[in-house]
Amino acid sequence: MAVTVTVERSRDRIQSIERGVEVLRAFGDRDATLSVADIAARVNLSRPVVRRILLTFEHLGYAVVRSGQWSLTPRILELGSGYFQRSSLPEVAYPYMIEVVEATSETCSVGVLDGIDVIHVARVEDRRPMPGAVRIGTRLPAHATAVGKVLLADLPERELKRYLNKARLEEHTPHTITDADVLRERLDVVRVQGYDVSIEELYPGQVAVAVPIVVDGRAVGGITASSTTVRETEASLREIVMPVLQHAASSIGAAYRNANPEIFRSR
Template identity: 70%
Template sequence: MTDERSRDRIQSIERGVAVLRSFSGREASLSVAEIAARAGLARPVVRRILLTFEHLGYAESRGAAWTLTPRVLEIGAGYFAASSLPEISYRYMSHVVERTGDTCSVGVLDGHEIIHVARVEDHRPLPDSVRIGQRLPAHATALGKVLLAHLAPEELEATLAAAPLEAHTPRTITSADRLRERLAVVRARDYDVSIEELYPGQVAVAVPILVDRRPVGGLGVSSSTVRETEQSLTEVVMPLLREVAGAIASAYRNANPQRFRRSAV
């Protein structure tokens, strides 16, 4: 479907955002060629954008390598306000880590990916540790599936049509039909357990954070096959997550009354 507002968009801003998003990996710096390949832009265009960001203080170059500066954090500062989901969630996530000894995360759905917006790690961090702002495939994560399960049917079908169901391990669901079946189960029980679907040796369980029966995010615990089993995640960790997700949802609703108007009694 054609975007009716496409004529009102500013292409130069879209390109600038594409350059910023090129730095979403684990590399500390990138060359113009690497950024151009990731952003799908011509090198001269990327160079001009980087020079503009350098002038504004958001990027700097060292020889042929470019890095972002701490000033880019200003861009996301508004999202992490006191009433935001991440800031409210942090008050409760440490309780989960203390009780389980595992890593606790909050994620939100963006298309076919999950974005981690809050994370508290145990003193024994997992390999391939996720960073704030990092994107992971929704179909291969417990956090992703509890949020996909709450999409309206037409939204889910649009997401599945656009989503590459790539295999990350032999356990990853790569069939749209199998994923629909899994999401139906997740929707019925309102939690998901993922066993080595994204990384070998890693397991996870997640529940939605529901405000007025609508998900504002997902709360999950990730661990290893050495520390947790599917049974322990389901019987011990999941009930704790439900309790904490309820507390987060209540606090988030109270902190944002303008978003959630109570129906007149």
């Protein structure tokens, strides 16, 4: 039966839309402009197919080409506007994130799990911006980030197994966890203590602490404060910053539930 359902769902998908989304996602890194060849290599499609997709987006006003280099237009923000509505997690979280920044003088972000990555959906910068600052919409590997690990720790066992089977635990620094068994052990600790501290696991010199935003017993996202080894130590993150995040996460969870009764009413 499971195979039959999978086949039926596969038949229901529209391949041209899937390809169009892949082309849009090719612009998700720090490259603002890309050539047809660049995109074709990233999404594993032929150049003629990529070109037709880009011309379609150009016709719709979502992309523009100059001297052979393609970029997205501000109109692309329309596609995400539904998520950032008044009752969305980012909108609900922003006031509390501002309080975190004011209390800790560190940059605060909210992330959600998407496959093997964490997507940052909200961010409030301190006056001292982080080097290589993360933008809203940036995808980061879940295994190498504090917010990723608090979200992985909340997954049911079946979903966690699926993640471990799919994810490539790539090494980003000498401190990155690249062994699945070691990651499982770390997640067991995170699950018990309710937070994670990441010390130079993704970028050298950068540190972070994160806690889950829990609604009705499940994490709907995670809130994190990030800094550098110059400004924070593991001890200061645990003892000073983490309690501020826990208070904010509790407030965000309650506010998000109240703002979305249609989602949580039946739970």
